[in-house]
Amino acid sequence: MKKQLIAAAVLSTLLSGAAFAQQTTEGPWMVRARAVHLDSSNSDSTGLGLSVNNKWMPEVDVSYFFSPNVAVELVLTVPQKHTVYSNGTDIGRLKHLPPTLLGQYHFNANGFKPYVGAGINYTRFSGVNVLGGVATLDKDSWGPALQVGVDIPLSRNLYLNFDLKKVYIRTDVKAAGTKVGEFKVDPLLVGVGLGWRF
Structure with a gap:
């Protein structure tokens, strides 16, 4: 009986070790490329009814x-041009x-x-030309970011990804150096x- 218990314990250890090894064969890094649609909430307190496309x-x-x-995930893109309305x-x-930058928790649901995820966003505004330079924006915005998504395996290291993020981006609007309100892109x-995955 004791030999059977020892054998069962050894087998259990080997199986759990094999399962862990299988989970980690992909390596710790993952790179994703996405097409993303940006849908702004567009609200402001300036009275100008500001929005971006x-x-x-x-x-x-x-x-x-x-x-x-x-x-942990770092999300990057190239500078994005917008029309201001x-x-x-x-x-x-x-x-x-x-x-x-986001911290994430990943679940495993049958593959x-x-x-x-949750984290922080930093946005740098540049190339601002609003009302012929009469209005200006603060160049820096810090805010929280929230995320949900799923990776669907296509092959050993290749995944189809669907991702949804809410990012809080807002900036002060100034005219002649005086703050006239806040514009929230969010x-x-x-x-x-x-x-x-590699």
């Missing part, structure tokens, strides 16, 4: 897995660059790998793409 944009992220469940009238242009980002 919605658009599709490219996005790349790099993730590092500390364990099969816990990862006041109550639907074109009043200028701006660019923004919004890298985001599918849903995840949730976009919802809906993305689809491919991920490579």
Whole structure:
């Protein structure tokens, strides 16, 4: 009886070790490329009815897995150009660059790998030309970011990815150096793409 218990314990240890080894054969890194639709909430306290256009944009992220469940993700894109509107009238242009850093928890649901994330966004505004330079924006925005998504395995290291993020981006609007209100972009980002685990 004692030999059977020892054998069962050894077998259990070997199986759990094999399962862990299988989970980690992919390596700790993952890179995803997505097409993302930016849908801005567009609210402001200036009385100008400010908004920016919605658009599709490219996005790349790099993730590092500390364990099969816990990862950190850095989300990157290129500077994005937007048209600025006041109550639907074109009043200028701006660019923004919004890298985001997220901590994530990944689940394993019969091969599918849903995840949730939370972190921080930094947005740098540049190329601002609103009302011929009469209005200016603060160049820096810091805010929280929330995320849900899923990786669906296509092959050993290749995944189909669906991702949804809410990012809080806002900036002070000034005229002649005086703050006249706050503009909140606060976009919802809906993305689809491919991920490579290595």
